[in-house]
Amino acid sequence: MQIHVVQPNQSLYGIAQAYGSSVSDIVEANELPNPNNLVIGQTLVIPIIGQFYWVQSGDSLYSISRKFGLSFQQLAAVNGISVNQPLQIGFRLYIPPRPKTEAEFNAYVEPRGTTVAPNLEASAREAAPHLTYLAPFSFQVLRDGSLKEPLLNNFPAISRANNNVLMMVITNQENDQFNAELGQILLNNMPIQERFLNNIVTTAKKYGFRDIHFDFEFLRPEDREAYNQFLRKAKARFQQEGWLISTALAPKTRADQPGEWYEAHDYRAHGEIVDFVVIMTYEWGYSGGPAMAVSPIGPVRDVIEYAISEMPSTKIMMGQNLYGYNWTLPFVQGSIARAVSPQQAIQIAANNNAAIQYDYTAQAPFFRYTDSEGKQHEVWFEDARSIQAKFNLVKELNLRGMSYWKLGLSFPQNWLLITENFNVVKRA
Numbered sequence: 001m002q003i004h005v006v007q008p009n010q011s012l013y014g015i016a017q018a019y020g021s022s023v024s025d026i027v028e029a030n031e032l033p034n035p036n037n038l039v040i041g042q043t044l045v046i047p048i049i050g051q052f053y054w055v056q057s058g059d060s061l062y063s064i065s066r067k068f069g070l071s072f073q074q075l076a077a078v079n080g081i082s083v084n085q086p087l088q089i090g091f092r093l094y095i096p097p098r099p100k101t102e103a104e105f106n107a108y109v110e111p112r113g114t115t116v117a118p119n120l121e122a123s124a125r126e127a128a129p130h131l132t133y134l135a136p137f138s139f140q141v142l143r144d145g146s147l148k149e150p151l152l153n154n155f156p157a158i159s160r161a162n163n164n165v166l167m168m169v170i171t172n173q174e175n176d177q178f179n180a181e182l183g184q185i186l187l188n189n190m191p192i193q194e195r196f197l198n199n200i201v202t203t204a205k206k207y208g209f210r211d212i213h214f215d216f217e218f219l220r221p222e223d224r225e226a227y228n229q230f231l232r233k234a235k236a237r238f239q240q241e242g243w244l245i246s247t248a249l250a251p252k253t254r255a256d257q258p259g260e261w262y263e264a265h266d267y268r269a270h271g272e273i274v275d276f277v278v279i280m281t282y283e284w285g286y287s288g289g290p291a292m293a294v295s296p297i298g299p300v301r302d303v304i305e306y307a308i309s310e311m312p313s314t315k316i317m318m319g320q321n322l323y324g325y326n327w328t329l330p331f332v333q334g335s336i337a338r339a340v341s342p343q344q345a346i347q348i349a350a351n352n353n354a355a356i357q358y359d360y361t362a363q364a365p366f367f368r369y370t371d372s373e374g375k376q377h378e379v380w381f382e383d384a385r386s387i388q389a390k391f392n393l394v395k396e397l398n399l400r401g402m403s404y405w406k407l408g409l410s411f412p413q414n415w416l417l418i419t420e421n422f423n424v425v426k427r428a
Contacts (some may be wrong), residue, residue, distance in 0.1 A: 001097075005040045005358075013091055031412040033343050034350035041356030041365065042346055043384040045413045055091040068095050093354075103394060103422040106167065106278065106317060106399035111151035111407070121154055123407040128162035130418045132189045132401065132425050135167035139203070140174070145183055145195035156207050163428035165244070168209035170200065171216070178218035180260075187219075187226040192345075197237055197395040204243065210428075212238055218265035228269040235273055244275040251281050251303040255310070268426045271311020275288060278306055278403040282321040287337045291327040291378040295320065296362035297389055297407035304397055317403040321388055322411050324381025329368075341409035345381035356383075358414040363389040373400035384413040392422045400423075 002019055012023045012035060027035050029047040047343040053064060057287075065072040076083045092355050109124050111117070130135060140148040147170070159166040172183040184329040186196055194263055200212060211390060212234065217279075219227060231247065240246050247270050255268070270277050281300040300318070307316050313316050325337035340348065349356055352369035359366060366380045394402055403420075418424065 001046055001416065002051040002386060004044045004060055006044065007038055009041055010038065012038065016047070018050060019048055020105060021048055029412070029416060031343065031410065032346040037350045039346060039349045039354070039356055039400065041367070042349070043091065043365075045384050045416045047416070050094060050096045051407055053093045053095055055087045055276055056242060057089055059087060059089075061087060062067065062086075064093065070095070077391055079428065080315075083319050089248040097420075100421060100423045102425050103399070104132040104276075104317065104421075104425045105130060105427060106135055107131055107322075108135045108137045108169065108404065108406040109155060110137040110406050111153065114151075115409070116151050116153040116345075120408045121158070123410070124158050125157060126412075127407055127415065128158050130199065130423045130424055131162065131164050132427055133403075134159045134162075134164040135169050135213060137406065138169040138171040138173065138215065140171055141182065141196060143182060143187055143192070145186070145199060149197050149203070151165050152207065157229045160208070160428070163426040165211050165427045166202070166207065166209045167211040167246070168204055168207075169213045169214045169215055171235045172219070175312075178216075180218050180220050180223075181225075183216055183219040183264075186216075186222055187223050187230050188312050193233075195229065195235060199233075201237065201415055204241070209243070211244040211246055211275075211322070213248065216264075217223065217248075217250065218260055219261035219306075221260075224264040224266055227264055228266055228273065229256045231270065231273045241371050241422045243373070245273075246276045246278065247274050248278045249307075251279055251299075253302050253306045253416055262343060267307055267310035270360075271307075271315055274315075276317055276400050277307075278305060278317045278319055279313070280319040280405070282319055285325060285380055287325055289327070289365075290331040291325070291337070291380060293359065293362035293364035293366070293380050296359075296364060297386075298361065300390070301379040304393070304399070308397060313398045314400050316397075316399045317401050318390065318394060318399055320387070320402050320404050321382065322414070324379060326377055328380045329376040329378055329410065336382070338378065339409075340381060342381050342383060342413070343410040346377060355376065358385060382411060382414070384417060386410075387414050387417055388421075391417060393420070 044348050061072045065075040075240050107127050136150050235245050249265045252262050259387050281303050282295040285294040323339045327337040349367050354367040354369040356367045365383045366388045368378050
């Protein structure tokens with residue numbers, strides 16, 4: 001499978017010819033929102049076996065083979081050339097598919113309102129073949145230890161049909177906001193905590209949940225050890241049922257990192273207690289802040305490398321956003337950027353004749369445009385290059401896998417590249 005970046009004056013027909021593919025296959029694979037109006041800098045995933053590489057200045061058979069994890073003898077043999085043959089700039093080499101590694105994938109799905117939108121359920125059906133876990137968000141705990149259920153609709157059935165582990169996401173949210181006082185009650189009031197655990201077991205059995213996932217945020221720093229003790233108790237309880245237990249963790253780079261989102265999350269303790277963690281490595285660029293990449297790879301790496309110093313890498317799922325943001329410039333404190341899917345971002349660029357650029361430091365695409373009212377915008381989003389960079393990091397650091405926030409935002413290239421890079425573990 002090839003990632004191609006559209007250049008000036010290129011057409012789908014010419015691109016298809018170059019790779020021995022077809023226009024219809026490329027349109028279908030990428031679910032192109034703009035097949036007749038390609039954007040300079042737009043990425044396309046070309047659905048072929050293996051990929052091609054065009055020799056550049058300074059390349060050698062040895063350097064190219066190292067780039068793709070082959071021996072230079074293999075590369076020469078595959079292409080029917082001598083190992084001593086000089087390579088001319090522009091010469092096309094075929095790169096065979098690389099071996100896949102095993103990994104786990106989770107995706108949260110968040111129904112809002114009083115019904116599940118059809119497109120949200122369709123998104124879950126599209127993603128589920130590529131997932132280990134499917135995670136409806138969320139069961140909110142009440143102050144008496146009872147649970148307010150999310151809209152589950154057909155998600156349990158979708159999970160069963162695709163051999164997904166149904167993940168029971170539990171949050172300390174009140175009115176959709178994380179609440180420290182609620183967390184304090186659940187972690188320190190033992191009768192309420194016992195009722196809470198009993199309700200989890202009853203509900204999990206009712207719907208078929210087999211991973212219990214705690215996303216407790218905005219906890220008081222003094223509740224750090226109480227949270228650890230609660231997880232130990234929950235682990236012992238759920239083990240009796242044969243269930244997994246997991247947690248969501250704020251993105252930290254040191255154990256004593258200050259801040260209301262960080263201090264109660266004890267990476268080392270969670271790594272010892274739970275089966276795996278989801279680290280929320282996104283929202284550096286966020287809706288209420290200035291324009292920048294949502295999950296720049298440098299900060300993501302820093303967080304994951306710290307996490308590996310505290311727990312086994314095989315317990316870590318890297319968090320990944322399925323969205324970007326469209327900011328109005330200049331940024332004004334208090335303004336809110338609009339969330340966009342990768343497909344929407346491409347359509348916006350096409351509609352405004354804006355070339356897509358790529359920040360190689362952040363490993364993220366972006367573009368700028370002026371709208372019909374004369375307002376300037378900056379859009380950061382995800383594409384095949386940025387997600388491949390994260391997949392490379394998952395493999396390099398031997399992580400358990402990746403967890404997506406959240407379904408309902410169209411990004412077909414992501415699912416194609418999962419298939420290209422990994423054998424998805426199915427635990428059902």
